[in-house]
Amino acid sequence: MTQTFTVSSAVELAVVERSGFVESRHSGSAIVLDPEGVVLESLGDVDSPILPRSSLKPLQALGCVTAGAALDGERLALATASHSGTDRHVAVVRDILDAAGLDESALQCPPAWPGDAPTRDDLVRRGEGPSRVRMNCSGKHAAMLLACTSAGWDPASYLDPAHPLQAHIREVVERLTGARVSATAVDGCGAPVYGMSLTALVRALHRIGTASERSPFALHRSAGTLVRAVRENPWTIDGPGRPDTIAIERLGVFAKGGAEGVMVMVAPDGTTTALKVLDGSGRAATAIALALLEKHGALAAADVAATMAQLPLPVLGGGREVGAIRPTV
Structure with missing residues (x-):
């Protein structure tokens, strides 16, 4: 059985502090590259495989685009998103389906409530x-689905790892990471997700985050367009008041969280970090990534502090703030 790194090879990345008492500790691994792609810092085991979960979505979106899906602006950003299900998000998803000549019944992700509480409340009332x-x-x-209909592939079996689209996405993943996929698993949404090291993941995100829309290489041009689409439409990638959206809006980073404590983030200057919190909790992941980028001079301390204040990091007691989730990197 393929496994991720162990507790003994992880390091402390954050603590949860309550009334001056360190109540919990989040350990994991992380890596930071400078704007040129040189390793600045490596914490814990960055060479054992992880499943990047939704942090893989930028690579999957590029696979769809290079397979023929005509996506730009909000539609391209939404293809990269773990959105909160607001009506605005849904309108863009339906627009992509319309372009594919399909309706919602073609989607094979599981039914779910929106993550946005007001939207969910409205649905319940209706x-x-x-x-x-x-x-x-x-x-x-x-x-x-749009990539399938554009390329003439069967949309009914688009989640099969052997489907031409998934084979193409895997090839794009391996081109961007520079490494062979170490495992194939089924993500929570039903799509294939590929095992890779944090080192491979951070190299892929660095290539995406520093790509130019004027590159002679089509994949890099598409990557540059994707990053611009997300930075221009931060509401798409997550949702109002949610961590990825807050970080992109306030700091201009390219950020994409994934389930089980994974986070990738690219600063405007190209400094890039990837991390995994080993216990699977994502509550500290955005703060850890911001702290690492600040530590290496890619983000200003005052700007990071102001952004941290907007994240759900306070620890409450009796309805008042008595502590916080705090990065220790």
Whole structure:
């Protein structure tokens, strides 16, 4: 059985402090590259495989684009998103499906409630339930369907790892990471997700985050367009008041969290970090990534502090703030 790194090879990345008492510790691994792609810092085991989960979505979106999906602006950003299911998100997903000549019944992600609480409350009041289009990965799935119809591939089996689209996405993943996929698993949304080291993942995100839309290489041009689309439409990638959106809006980073404590982030100058919190909790992941980028001079301390203040990091006691989740990197 393929496994990720162990507790003994992890390091402390963050603590949870309550009334001056360190109540919990989050350990994991992380790596930082400078704007030229040189390793600045490596914490813990960055060479054992991880499953990047939704942090793989930028690579999957590029696979869809290079397979023929005509995506730009909000639609391209939504293809990269783990969105909160607001009506605005859903409208873009439906627009992608319309371009594919398909409707919501073609989506094979599981039905879900929106992550956005006001939207969920509104659905309950209207007597509606979970739906596939509200699922946070529906943008990725819609993009996959558009790639299939554009390339003339069967959309009914688009999640099969042997499907031409998934084979193409895997090839794009290996081109961007510079490494062979170490394992194939089924993600929470039903799509294939590929095992790779944090070193491979950070190299892929560095290539994406520093790509130019004027590159002679089509994949790099598409990557540059994707990064611009996300930075220009930060609401798409996550949702109002949610960590990825806050970080992109306030700091201009390219950020993409993944389930089980994975986070990738590229600063405007190209400094890039990738990390995994070993216990699978993502509550500290954004703060850890910001702290690492600040530590290496890619983000200003005052700007990071102001952004941290907007994240859900406070620890409450009796309804008042008595502590915080705090990075220790």
